[in-house]
Amino acid sequence: MDVTDELGPLPVVVDHTRKPVVVVEDVHVTYRVYSSGKRARGSDGALLKKTRGLREVRALRGVSFVAYENESIGVIGPNGSGKSTLMRAIVGLTPPAAGAVYATSRPNLLGIGAALISELSGERNIVLGGLALGFSRAEVAAMRDEIVAFAELEDFIDLPMKTYSSGMSARLKFSIAASRNHEILIIDEALSVGDRRFRDRSEARIREIRDNAGTVFLVSHSMSSIRSTCSRVIWINQGVLVMDGDPDEVIAAYEESRPRPLSQGR
């Protein structure tokens, strides 16, 4: 993507008629990596600087955009383009080397991976997740059945989460995190492990959150998921924004840029 480098960063167009929820201002993220593959600890320390093989990887190189209420934003780009880094920066888990992220509230991040508390049952994870999100005990009790039903885990809800498959775990985590409206929710590939049926239902839920004044970021390699849920798409490559706009246009340009797979099965 040499094009973007020649043109400089994409200009940010601010829509003053809508309420901004997340503002990302010229965010740079740099990882220090040993070229052996081991990540350097700490950012200062003269010892580290002298170490041979210490490399700086510029995962994000000046990303800016504004996300609004009632918006679901798809984030696309090839592996290693900086999508997950951007999501972690929005949640505050990765400190920007320069620039800043502003948000109305601290977003919740749904990623692939471990259960919340793996030694506890799904049931108890629902209660704890709900309480951690700030619900009262009564509210958690009221939405418990809904969460279980949405995750379709009625038969397994009393088993420890460490016994769940990655799809089951992702379903439960999504159901907990998506139980709250008016929130910023970031979904980083978390739905890709779910089955077709769950994906349809979760996509419907994402649209619902969006329509209820929520803001959702969806990182996915499934263009059909992005098309069916997102009102806007951001395309990242090598740590910079390549395009930001209407889903169909951005996805078309993105697919155009990539070498065609041998078989066109979609």
Place this chain on the structure above:
Amino acid sequence: MSLAELAAENGLHRVGARPHFFSYIAETWGRRQFALTLARYRMRSSVEANRLGLVWILLRPSMNALVYGAIFGILQAGRRPPDYAAYVVVGVFFFHFFSGSLQSGAKSITGNGALVQSLAFPRLTLPLAIVLQELLEFLVTMIVMLPVVVLFGHMPGWDWFLLIPLVFLFTLFNAGVALIAARLTVHVRDLTQILPVFTRLLFYSSGVLFNVNTILANHPKIVAAFDYYPVYQVLQLARHILTETPIYHVEYWGYLTGTSIFTFVVGLVFFWVAEERYGRN
């Protein structure tokens, strides 16, 4: 208009920026149900994982008291503190609460990576939940400790109610220690390797199993230093309340109140300062 101005105009906050100390405390208070439930569930799941269940919570410190009490009883022979059995049981059980808070507290952030990385809530609740869990387990062990004390001829009296303020102060102190340990472990993970050795050292040097005044009689300066050592003060106060040992200083209550509140507040502030750091790798 710059993006930062746009953010400020719409009331957006910088993500990850830690809130003011008092709003942080208020937020944490708002999640007290979370901390309490986490403590209860953790305790139950640790119990359910074993065949003997809840009995283990009682057995662990009891067996410690039995083993260490027997060995140190033989080693000390004539220099054993008077009323040795009750002395050891009270010492070991109270110390267990402290060492558990320190060791599990140290892992409260690093051991909950998935939770910390996915949900937004004040991280302070995690070490506090650990201390609550240790407190609950400690209260359960009282079922063993108090009858043992009675068995060795100390009848319960009204003064046993003094245990309530004592345990309260001890909990504050332990929470402060757990908070400090939790943050330090985030910076230096290797700490979890050293902590077991460190707690062992404290176990052998806090007068859990021996009488400081007798064993260290040749080192009056060290004995004097024990008067300022909170864990020792707690043990001595507990022994006084339960078994009316003569070695007791009223000032200990004053010292202990001071150090406990001080440690707790220092722990809160120390933990809060690094709030932005938790969950990052």
